[in-house]
Amino acid sequence: MSIRSTEEIGYSIIGREVKRVDAVQKVTGQAKFVADFDMKGMLYGALVLSRHARARVKHIDTSYARSLKGVRAILTHKDIPGENQLGEVINDMPCLVPEGDEVRYYGDVVALVAADTLKIANEAADMVKVEYEELEPVLTIEEALEGKIRVHPSGNIVTSKKIRKGNVELGFLRSDVIIEDDFYAHYQEHTYLETQGILAIFDSDYGLTIYGSMQCPYYVQDAVPRVLGLPLNRVRVIQAETGGAFGGKEEIPSHVAAQCALLAYHTRRPVLLVYPREVDIQTTSKRHPIKSHYKIGLSKNGKINAIEVVAHMDVGAYATLSPIVMYRSLIHAAGAYDVPNVKIDIDGVYTNKVPCGAFRGFGTPQVFFAIESMIDEAAERLKMDPIELRLKNALRVGSRTATAHLLKESVGAVQTIEHAVKISNYEALKRHVAEFNVKNRFKKRGIGVSHIIYGVSLGAAGQHLDAASALVQVHKDGSVSLHIGNTEMGQGAKTVMTMIASEVLGQSMDRIYMANPDTSYVQDSGPTVASRTTVFSGNALKEACEKIKRRMTEYFAKTREVSTDDVIFEGGTVRTLDGAKKTSFDALARECDAANVKLIETGWFRTPKLHWDPKTGLGEAYVTYAYATQIVVVEVDLLTGRTNVTEGYTSHDVGKKLNPVGLIGQVQGGFVQGMGYAISEELKTENGKILTDNFNTYIIPTVMDIPKKLKIDFVEDEFKTGPFGAKGIGEPSLMPTPAAIANAISNAIGKRVRRIPATPEYVMSLLE
Amino acid sequence: MQVRFKLNDEVVEVEVADDERALDLLRRLGMKGVKEGCGEGECGACTIIVNGKNVASCLMLAPELDGTEVWTIEGLSKNGQLDPVQKAFVEAGAIQCGFCTPGMVMSAKALLMKNPRPTEEEIKKGMEGNLCRCTGYFKIIEAVKKAAGER
Numbered sequence: 001m002s003i004r005s006t007e008e009i010g011y012s013i014i015g016r017e018v019k020r021v022d023a024v025q026k027v028t029g030q031a032k033f034v035a036d037f038d039m040k041g042m043l044y045g046a047l048v049l050s051r052h053a054r055a056r057v058k059h060i061d062t063s064y065a066r067s068l069k070g071v072r073a074i075l076t077h078k079d080i081p082g083e084n085q086l087g088e089v090i091n092d093m094p095c096l097v098p099e100g101d102e103v104r105y106y107g108d109v110v111a112l113v114a115a116d117t118l119k120i121a122n123e124a125a126d127m128v129k130v131e132y133e134e135l136e137p138v139l140t141i142e143e144a145l146e147g148k149i150r151v152h153p154s155g156n157i158v159t160s161k162k163i164r165k166g167n168v169e170l171g172f173l174r175s176d177v178i179i180e181d182d183f184y185a186h187y188q189e190h191t192y193l194e195t196q197g198i199l200a201i202f203d204s205d206y207g208l209t210i211y212g213s214m215q216c217p218y219y220v221q222d223a224v225p226r227v228l229g230l231p232l233n234r235v236r237v238i239q240a241e242t243g244g245a246f247g248g249k250e251e252i253p254s255h256v257a258a259q260c261a262l263l264a265y266h267t268r269r270p271v272l273l274v275y276p277r278e279v280d281i282q283t284t285s286k287r288h289p290i291k292s293h294y295k296i297g298l299s300k301n302g303k304i305n306a307i308e309v310v311a312h313m314d315v316g317a318y319a320t321l322s323p324i325v326m327y328r329s330l331i332h333a334a335g336a337y338d339v340p341n342v343k344i345d346i347d348g349v350y351t352n353k354v355p356c357g358a359f360r361g362f363g364t365p366q367v368f369f370a371i372e373s374m375i376d377e378a379a380e381r382l383k384m385d386p387i388e389l390r391l392k393n394a395l396r397v398g399s400r401t402a403t404a405h406l407l408k409e410s411v412g413a414v415q416t417i418e419h420a421v422k423i424s425n426y427e428a429l430k431r432h433v434a435e436f437n438v439k440n441r442f443k444k445r446g447i448g449v450s451h452i453i454y455g456v457s458l459g460a461a462g463q464h465l466d467a468a469s470a471l472v473q474v475h476k477d478g479s480v481s482l483h484i485g486n487t488e489m490g491q492g493a494k495t496v497m498t499m500i501a502s503e504v505l506g507q508s509m510d511r512i513y514m515a516n517p518d519t520s521y522v523q524d525s526g527p528t529v530a531s532r533t534t535v536f537s538g539n540a541l542k543e544a545c546e547k548i549k550r551r552m553t554e555y556f557a558k559t560r561e562v563s564t565d566d567v568i569f570e571g572g573t574v575r576t577l578d579g580a581k582k583t584s585f586d587a588l589a590r591e592c593d594a595a596n597v598k599l600i601e602t603g604w605f606r607t608p609k610l611h612w613d614p615k616t617g618l619g620e621a622y623v624t625y626a627y628a629t630q631i632v633v634v635e636v637d638l639l640t641g642r643t644n645v646t647e648g649y650t651s652h653d654v655g656k657k658l659n660p661v662g663l664i665g666q667v668q669g670g671f672v673q674g675m676g677y678a679i680s681e682e683l684k685t686e687n688g689k690i691l692t693d694n695f696n697t698y699i700i701p702t703v704m705d706i707p708k709k710l711k712i713d714f715v716e717d718e719f720k721t722g723p724f725g726a727k728g729i730g731e732p733s734l735m736p737t738p739a740a741i742a743n744a745i746s747n748a749i750g751k752r753v754r755r756i757p758a759t760p761e762y763v764m765s766l767l768e
Numbered sequence: 769m770q771v772r773f774k775l776n777d778e779v780v781e782v783e784v785a786d787d788e789r790a791l792d793l794l795r796r797l798g799m800k801g802v803k804e805g806c807g808e809g810e811c812g813a814c815t816i817i818v819n820g821k822n823v824a825s826c827l828m829l830a831p832e833l834d835g836t837e838v839w840t841i842e843g844l845s846k847n848g849q850l851d852p853v854q855k856a857f858v859e860a861g862a863i864q865c866g867f868c869t870p871g872m873v874m875s876a877k878a879l880l881m882k883n884p885r886p887t888e889e890e891i892k893k894g895m896e897g898n899l900c901r902c903t904g905y906f907k908i909i910e911a912v913k914k915a916a917g918e919r
């Protein structure tokens with residue numbers, strides 16, 4: 001018996017403009033973020049933080065703080081029932097720094113407080129006396145490499161990664177033009193609008209329940225039982241509405257949850273721990289600063305023969321997700337081009353500063369800024385248009401990536417370049433900019449181009465995490481419940497998943513409800529990162545829906561005496577092709593339920609094993625890649641060094657547009673976040689302490705700063721394995737922007753930007 | 769001390785501490801749509817309307833609310849019907865994570881109460897104090913324009 005697939009019939013929901021499924025909840029203020037939970041007897045948590053970049057903790061005295069009325073618990077390392085150990089990838093981070101050990105950055109946590117009110121908790125935290133022996137900290141990459149002081153006993157190198165493709169020496173020998181340069185990309189802070197927060201409820205019968213703002217409930221479900229010494233089945237993690245994440249809520253919520261859970265465990269009361277903005281910025285992970293040295297060799301005709309990169313990442317005091325971030329930096333460091341000879345070395349080093357970790361783009365915006373600057377520099381030397389040079393070296397079906405991965409399908413790279421040229425009216429744009437510059441002495445405009453590749457999902461280095469599950473239930477009234485293991489954090493996962501279910505089941509979207517992830521329903525589905533949710537959870541969900549649909553189809557066919565391939569599910573009804581037999585989805589669900597048809601199903605998705613060799617860095621780095629090309633115009637004030645981004649044009653290869661409204665929203669948001677990184681978001685530190693710890697000093701773009709025009713275009717070069725052909729968009733939306741803006745500034749002022757953010761001070765220093 | 773003010777069209781009388789922030793009082797009264805993003809008057813997540821003006825409730829003390837007329841996001845759709853501004857936000861796709869949304873909507877509302885037909889520049893000026901890290905603001909501007917057009 002054959003059944004018609006959704007692809008065969010054509011789409012009725014996919015690709016259509018729909019409203020976000022969670023919009024009304026959010027616009028009325030009803031959406032429940034973790035700080036909005038009110039529980040009877042709830043206590044408030046606070047942290048006692050290190051006051052030094054590096055120091056030995058000699059003694060912690062909690063007695064004075066304990067005497068404060070309303071204090072319910074003050075915990076130190078001695079109160080940890082399980083392991084005093086955090087760290088998703090490397091076990092290098094304590095939950096609470098023990099006496100005798102070192103604090104390794106300003107944000108290390110020494111003690112925890114729970115009290116009846118937040119005010120009392122904060123007061124008590126201030127009253128905890130910690131005696132330190134101050135030690136000299138490691139504050140720069142250079143100091144770390146010198147190795148005189150060790151941040152950890154194991155040394156200062158977290159890990160090193162490399163690619164060896166072809167023979168770069170030969171490549172340079174064959175080149176007519178060889179360029180070398182140094183680049184530096186600084187920190188970026190996520191500044192999700194909602195700070196980190198967890199609510200932990202402990203009950204000796206039911207175990208521990210954790211609600212929180214998070215990207216990765218399964219990381220939390222790993223970390224907390226370990227610290228508390230509980231089995232995983234006693235810890236249930238439920239994601240609360242999450243007010244933005246951008247990578248910043250990938251690993252960090254595991255730390256916050258461990259802290260909060262300890263307080264709940266000892267007090268037997270619900271505890272809410274919400275970080276104030278200053279604590280959030282001081283303690284939580286950032287985008288890695290990367291210093292890099294690039295060398296590129298090209299033939300006169302513009303073909304790139306070789307790229308050589310040596311880069312160092314400032315990991316900070318603890319590794320968090322750095323090894324996987326470094327993997328991504330490594331794979332993307334040579335850019336989006338077909339280059340026969342590639343040699344890349346990346347080291348991650350510990351310093352006594354804030355740990356760095358996941359941030360939208362995951363170690364790539366920094367290296368794209370460098371490689372794309374090099375490409376522009378090369379274009380200038382060769383007197384070639386930057387677009388032409390990129391087109392000449394772009395990846396196509398049949399090309400091999402920097403890791404020698406042969407591309408067989410869904411390579412929309414060239415199309416994104418062509419589309420960006422078209423939507424920007426590139427030739428006219430160049431003329432307008434030139435005209436403006438002739439007329440203006442103190443304001444100069446510039447055009448910048450960038451072209452990127454993005455490995456979708458976790459790739460070879462993270463394959464053990466790269467699977468996803470889904471649970472779907474059609475209830476007897478026809479309403480549908482969806483459970484997946486990936487989270488909604490603003491990016492629109494709930495809407496896309498509801499669309500996929502609606503497309504397969506033909507049930508209308510408002511009859512489908514996607515619950516927030518709950519680790520007790522769905523098997524570990526990996527992290528909600530790497531633009532993987534659409535592909536992984538989407539496919540798992542699609543599979544579960546298809547299983548149920550198959551049974552409903554068979555039931556319909558049998559009872560109506562028609563053939564299964566004559567049955568269509570659409571717009572809330574189930575009918576034969578000619579419409580002669582027809583019933584509502586709801587009525588059919590009731591019939592099926594009464595006939596004991598199974599209407600609950602799980603789906604499971606994983607990708608075929610990738611073959612990648614860490615010794616050479618060669619092989620299949622990711623399941624597939626997304627591509628993008630961006631062209632921006634900036635205006636630089638030569639008297640102040642201030643840059644305004646005035647126009648942006650961006651084309652993204654997304655495989656297939658599932659939710660066009662959501663896609664545009666992602667690209668707009670990613671663009672502006674990338675713009676902040678490129679020009680204004682300067683994180684300042686002094687002796688390892690972050691000085692810019694709130695919005696008055698850490699300057700993110702406001703509505704006044706956005707370009708007048710941002711034109712967005714999508715290329716649909718379908719990816720066979722994606723649900724309905726889709727790839728992800730979450731991160732590629734940001735990744736090209738810093739590079740394009742840096743190139744545009746260089747173009748405007750005639751000096752190469754070698755550092756981002758290119759703040760007014762930095763631009764002035766170039767002009768002097 | 770005791771304060772008395774009108775909250776979403778209902779009179780409330782409540783005991784407050786001298787140093788309690790308006791933000792905390794309102795949240796204590798169940799108005800959880802009033803969000804805290806920075807506590808420093810920089811992000812706008814805690815925006816409410818006091819006597820027709822949008823203000824950051826994290827910078828205001830609870831005693832200052834005495835005798836005022838206060839609107840929070842909860843008051844806009846009291847009867848289950850979305851306010852035109854809220855409707856426009858939903859329709860324009862101006863919402864992502866939603867954490868900035870209540871504050872954004874309140875600033876937009878205050879702006880449109882004063883100036884029913886704002887230009888794009890006036891919209892930007894009116895919303896300047898509200899940060900959004902998700903949307904890049906484009907659709908938020910679109911939403912305010914939409915709301916202005918539909919009154």
Ligand code: FES
Binds near residue numbers: 806826
């Ligand atoms: S919380 Fe009031 S302005 Fe940010």
Ligand code: FES
Binds near residue numbers: 868
């Ligand atoms: S929608 Fe997330 S901060 Fe605005």
